[in-house]
Amino acid sequence: MNYIWELIIEAERKGIRREHIQFSPAEYFSPYMELSMESLNPRTLEQRIEINPYYRFHELLGDLFDPNMAEDFELRHTLFDIVIHFLGELDLNSGLTKRDFYIRFVTRDLDEGAYGPSIQQRFEGLCKREKEVIAENLLKLHETGEAVYCLTRAARSLFPGVIVCSREDKDELLFFMNRKETEEHRMKLELLKELFAPLWCDIVVFWNGCVGMIGEEQTMVMGDTVLY
Incomplete structure (x- = not known):
């Protein structure tokens, strides 16, 4: 330095x-x-x-x-x-761009409770990088309206290795977390669901196992696959 x-x-x-x-x-x-x-x-x-x-x-x-x-x-x-x-x-x-300032404004709104007290409480528990990830994707949601895309993008940033899939026969998203369920992880995921998940979409979360999917080697491990 x-x-x-x-x-x-x-x-x-x-x-x-x-x-x-x-x-x-x-x-x-x-x-x-x-x-x-x-x-x-x-x-x-x-x-x-x-x-x-x-x-x-x-x-x-x-x-x-x-x-x-x-x-x-x-x-x-x-x-x-x-x-x-x-x-x-x-x-x-x-060195900040106009978009960087917009992200800071969204972060400030989240910190100050503009999106509600429950979101504010969960948001306070995040580190600076995680707050920026949430704010950036929330800004993109306001710009594009693509809630599922922004939800998936934010989840992959906060939970590296997570697999998100959609079911064609149901309005449902499957989250394969590839990590143990903890209070901290559950809090972050609830924050993402509250901010980004569409009202018509159900979210099913698998913490310690996943449904086997052809083409996804991480989900095809013998002994770790669950029935759904």
């Missing part, structure tokens, strides 16, 4: 909130690096990070940390932390 935005993204992946990170100007640093860290690929992230203020922001921060200035040390360091947080937000947003 070398840039502020890389650090913020990695912190979010590790469950560290942005406001818990404190940025301070580095006393010793490389002129070719923005982050002043002992390791470029740290296994853990400290919540106090030293920054080379001259790497990209000399014009903005150069006078603030003139080595000949000794007054208002605490104030200048507090201001530095605030400014770097703001610049980090600009970094994160600089």
Whole structure:
């Protein structure tokens, strides 16, 4: 890692909130690096990070940390932390497209309960990547109206290896989960069903076994096939 935005993204992946990170100007640093860290690929992230203020922001921060200035040390360091947080937000947003913003708006609506309290409660239990998967497919549902496609697409993202099939003789979808049933897995699947499943469609879920289907080798395992 070398840039502020890389650090913020990695912190979010590790469950560290942005406001818990404190940025301070580095006393010793490389002129070719923005982050002043002992390791470029740290296994853990400290919540106090030293920054080379001259790497990209000399014009903005150069006078603030003139080595000949000794007054208002605490104030200048507090201001530095605030400014770097703001610049980090600009970094994160600089590469976003219009669709990325739409996905963020949908995520915010889900977080704030715009789709109902039960969905809000289940949505809160997801990680950032899973929330983005849900929001992206919900946006696609609003655009296309293809509920079954969006349901299947979201399920395959949240449950890698899942097999989704439809029965021609019934308005029914079969989900072969290829994993054990847990409270977390059941919660995610209920969220998908509540958001995407059409009213006319019944969903049958197989957790520990599946119906054998010719052409799907995963479903043709002796001893794991069930009758339906």
